[in-house]
Amino acid sequence: MNARGNQGKCQQGASIIEIVIALAVLSILIAVAVPSFSEWINNSQIRTGAESILSGLQTARGEAVRRNANVQFTLTSPGTTGGTGWTITLVNTGEQLASAPGGEGARNVLVTPTPGGTNAVTFTGFGRTPDPPNNVNTADGSDLMTQIDIDSTVLAADLSREMRILIGSGGQIRMCDPNVTDASDPRAC
Numbered sequence: 142m143n144a145r146g147n148q149g150k151c152q153q154g155a156s157i158i159e160i161v162i163a164l165a166v167l168s169i170l171i172a173v174a175v176p177s178f179s180e181w182i183n184n185s186q187i188r189t190g191a192e193s194i195l196s197g198l199q200t201a202r203g204e205a206v207r208r209n210a211n212v213q214f215t216l217t218s219p220g221t222t223g224g225t226g227w228t229i230t231l232v233n234t235g236e237q238l239a240s241a242p243g244g245e246g247a248r249n250v251l252v253t254p255t256p257g258g259t260n261a262v263t264f265t266g267f268g269r270t271p272d273p274p275n276n277v278n279t280a281d282g283s284d285l286m287t288q289i290d291i292d293s294t295v296l297a298a299d300l301s302r303e304m305r306i307l308i309g310s311g312g313q314i315r316m317c318d319p320n321v322t323d324a325s326d327p328r329a330c
């Protein structure tokens with residue numbers, strides 16, 4: 142027993158070597174996880190942007206049926222990074238019914254409508270789009286969007302989980318994954 146009487150007590154705390162080893166292990170784990178986490182975040186932004194646009198299209202179609210009037214869904218800034226913004230307007234009055242800002246939760250995505258140069262689709266009071274051969278918007282005579290591709294501006298093509306929204310002539314709206322090749326898979330386009 143020593144002079145203070147603490148012969149049986151253990152040393153508490155961590156040595157400097159234990160702290161250095163713990164920091165080294167933590168650094169390795171972070172170095173491995175950061176690229177995967179970044180990829181996950183960017184793919185989540187693609188999904189968020191696609192769901193925002195899909196929601197806007199469904200809202201426009203629902204408003205057209207509810208009001209029994211033509212309603213137009215317009216992408217506000219397609220072709221630009223974070224261009225997921227949209228507006229919904231009543232065609233006969235120009236009244237804005239709803240809108241969403243661009244880039245909200247999806248700042249690193251690129252929205253590309255098809256055919257090129259289009260940015261709007263009109264739904265009739267029956268919830269349909271105008272029938273071919275008059276596949277034009279009733280509001281301004283421009284071509285109707287039939288497809289919207291949403292992809293990342295920062296991920297390599299093989300890491301990106303791009304999404305596609307298809308707009309059928311009957312007014313059907315469907316989100317799918319263009320990279321799924323199995324036709325029996327419900328995610329396939």
